[in-house]
Amino acid sequence: MTSTATLRTVQTRTLDVSYLETGPDDGAPVILLHGFPYDVESYREVAPRLAAEGRRVIVPYLRGHGPTRFLDPETPRSGQQAALGADVVEVMDALDIPRAVLAGYDWGGRAACVAAALQPDRVTGLVSVNGYLIHDIRAAMKPLPPALEAGFWYFFYFLTDRGYAGLTANRRELAEVIWRRNSPEWPFDDATLDRTARSFENPDYVDVVIHSYRHRLGAAPGAPEYEAAEQALAALPAISVPTITLDGMADGNFPATDGSASAPHFSGPREHRQVPHAGHNLPQEAPDAFAAAVRDVAALT
Template identity: 60%
Template sequence: MATLTSPAPLLYVRTTLLDVAYETHGPLDGEPVILLHGFPYDPRGYDDIAPVLAERGYRVLVPYLRGYGPTRFINTQVMRSGQQAALAKDLLDFMDALSIPQATLAGFDWGGRAACIVAALWPQRVRGLVTGDGYNIQAISQSLKPRPPETEHRLWYQYYFHTQRGVDGLTANRRELCQLLWTLWSPSWAEGPSRYALTAPSFDNPDFVEVVIHSYRHRFMYAPGDPALEYIEQALV
């Protein structure tokens, strides 16, 4: 695979709630492909594939999700929600702001979830869907049902985030905690440390902690969602 050797152009677009920072590759008149990262990652997760797609003539857009990197909320009063509906609405707003009627959506984790929701509820906006970890729309009403122990122990960091200690820990040690997750999830990845060093600054976003904590509490019904997004959550039930 090709490797990105120089930073892609960083652009901004204003949506209804955010100034979204995004990287772009390829011709402006190419078929749009939107690549969406998850937690705890950023656009660096696509440094290998974005140039390949651009070389094939696609217009590739790689946004920083809410709470990551240079993306910022416009209004200080807006709820820093990390729920799945917020991520999907951000994606839809991003496409609207750039006048993209239809795109191929690809993502993993949080980004894959946003892509899946837009594909499910607004299929006319989606030319193709690639999701790295399955069709991962959350069944929130079923989230309190215990899973097998071999699955439960892997969710330790999510349960940690349900506590004030977890909030304090993520606030004080965000880079160390996220690096630990990378190490646990990809223990044999030789490029991990160098790629992490390029990614970690994105976690210094002032809304990172609040968005992350809300994401993991809302999915387990331990935090209410944004009332303005309830119609999306209800459509997914």
């Protein structure tokens, strides 16, 4: 992130969450949420654009990433969707933010969708890359077309002991393979990857990542404290808050759509946009388009 952002820490029920903050303290709050295998660097150019417009911009390191740490060594290192969504709301509680725009992609988009679906009173607007990202875990074993399955190789790799050992030993290298598949038109360099890869040295990174993929494929139980939320998410609740969804037209794993297939999951105002030449890490690859969506979502009625 740029030098104008301040690194801070706030304590929630479960975590010491490290986050970058920029913009005026009294600005309309926006929380930007990163994915896997990425980190806050995804918003290196988005955050200052929004701050310059008077918004209070908060960019947390998700659980298992960067300086964010669990408070209790006995807490399960869950990466399930309900945990990610709860973390967002708990950060808002800890920072005394009653409502905010939530914007993200991949894991971060999922966290934002979960929070918006389960606690819409806390969300003034949602920006989500690849649409409605709440998992239907009951359908996790339904096959996809082979071309899509090939891009999800690491989902199944992480089901195995070999995958656990591989992620432990090759965090940066695995990320590079995934980045190149996810974003074939993004000409990132070694320095860009290195800045993000530092976040993978978190001591809980491997356990959180492995649990995330095993849980979403129905191969690992969730943490008991999130069971009620997971039951609610199993119904695939509609999102009622104003929403802009984005698809990168050069996303190597998630082909761009017109948004119609996910339309039934949005009961409030919603607009879908396609972004040329952007891959899966859309805010870092197309910061103007992502910042514009955050700016515009408040105007949807």
